[in-house]
Amino acid sequence: MDSLHAIGFYVSAAVSLGGGLLVAFLPGRGGRGLALALSGLGIAGLYASLSADFAGLVALVCYAGCAVLIAGPRYRIVDSPIGMPWRQAGAVAAAGLFALLAYAAFRGDFVHATYKGGEFGIAGIGRLLFVHDALATEAVGALVMVALVGAAAAWRVRDRAR
Amino acid sequence: MSAGLVSVLFVAVALVSVGAFVATWKRDLTAALAGLPLMFGGAGVAFAGAARFSAAGDPKIFGQEVAALLAVAALALLALGVGIAGRGTSR
Numbered sequence: 001m002d003s004l005h006a007i008g009f010y011v012s013a014a015v016s017l018g019g020g021l022l023v024a025f026l027p028g029r030g031g032r033g034l035a036l037a038l039s040g041l042g043i044a045g046l047y048a049s050l051s052a053d054f055a056g057l058v059a060l061v062c063y064a065g066c067a068v069l070i071a072g073p074r075y076r077i078v079d080s081p082i083g084m085p086w087r088q089a090g091a092v093a094a095a096g097l098f099a100l101l102a103y104a105a106f107r108g109d110f111v112h113a114t115y116k117g118g119e120f121g122i123a124g125i126g127r128l129l130f131v132h133d134a135l136a137t138e139a140v141g142a143l144v145m146v147a148l149v150g151a152a153a154a155w156r157v158r159d160r161a162r
Numbered sequence: 163m164s165a166g167l168v169s170v171l172f173v174a175v176a177l178v179s180v181g182a183f184v185a186t187w188k189r190d191l192t193a194a195l196a197g198l199p200l201m202f203g204g205a206g207v208a209f210a211g212a213a214r215f216s217a218a219g220d221p222k223i224f225g226q227e228v229a230a231l232l233a234v235a236a237l238a239l240l241a242l243g244v245g246i247a248g249r250g251t252s253r
Contacts, residue, residue, distance in 0.1 A: 006165045013173040020180035020200045024187055036196055043203040046173065047229060049165075052210040055229040059203070062233040066199045069237075069244045078191040078247045090186025098179035105171030110216065 001049075009049040016042025033071025037064055081157045170211030177204030195243040202236035 001009070019039025026032050040063020047056035069075070080087075129137045181200030188194040206229035213225025 001165050003163045006163045009165045009169070009173075010163075013176075016203065017173070017176055017180060020177060020184065023196050023200070024180065024184045029193070032193060032196060036199065039200060039203070043177070043207065043233075046207050047210050047226075050170065050207070050210045050214040052214070052226040052229055055206065055210060055226045055233070058230040059206070059233040062237040063199060063203075065237045066196070066240050069240050070193075070196050074244060074248065075192060076244075076247045080189055080191050080194070082189075087187055087189065091183055094179050094183035094186055097182055098175060101175040101178065102172060105168060105175050108168055108171045110167070 005049045008045060012042045012045030012049060014042070015039070016046060018042075029075050030071045033067040033069075036070055037067035040064065040066065081154060167211060167215045170215070171208060174204045174208035174211065177201070177207060179204075192244060192247040195240055195247075198239050198243075199233075199236040202232040202239075206230075206232040 016039045019035045019037075019042055022035035023032050023039060026035055040059060043063065044056040044060040047053070047059055178201050181197040181202075181204060184197030184200060185194045186197075188196075209225040209228040209232070211225075213223070216225075
């Protein structure tokens with residue numbers, strides 16, 4: 001990656017992350033929509049600097065749509081039954097997720113191996129998911145199940161509170 | 163100045179984490195939905211970066227396709243969530 005693309009990459013990264021943080025902390029829905037659009041602009045810039053221009057164009061349109069949905073008149077408030085301590089625990093868990101994934105990214109590199117599964121080999125992906133990375137696949141499945149059970153439980157608690 | 167795979171993965175990880183933070187921190191569930199596009203964007207950046215820096219031959223379009231698909235999926239999920247939340251109280 002040359003210097004110009006690298007500068008574009010880092011500027012886009014700052015814009016997307018700054019927009020994301022603004023989404024978290026801005027109080028009004030209009031401001032949050034604008035922040036999400038800003039973040040989408042940054043993400044589109046990231047795609048463009050990674051030579052994925054078409055994906056950047058699609059992302060620009062889609063994130064503009066997301067911003068309109070967040071800031072638009074059809075937006076409705078749905079209060080969560082989850083209390084402040086649990087939300088704080090979730091924020092700390094997000095920080096822990098960042099630390100864990102950042103370590104994985106720091107150690108990340110391409111594996112040099114011979115792959116004969118073709119451009120998009122279903123058999124190769126199956127071997128990858130259920131043999132090589134079986135534990136990670138199981139962890140993702142468990143995470144999805146816990147998320148669904150938690151969402152269902154939160155929904156039932158909310159219904160009882162009515 | 164240059165950027166490699168690790169830099170791209172760091173940015174992707176930060177985006178996913180910020181999205182998770184938004185999803186857990188916001189008291190309003192509809193506002194928490196705004197974390198979804200950020201998390202999907204982070205995943206898309208990781209895919210596009212892996213495609214960009216993969217060693218073999220021409221730029222692989224698989225990662226770019228997944229990134230575009232994730233952007234569309236984020237929009238669809240957000241639209242679904244805002245639509246479902248339509249039964250709530252307007253403020």
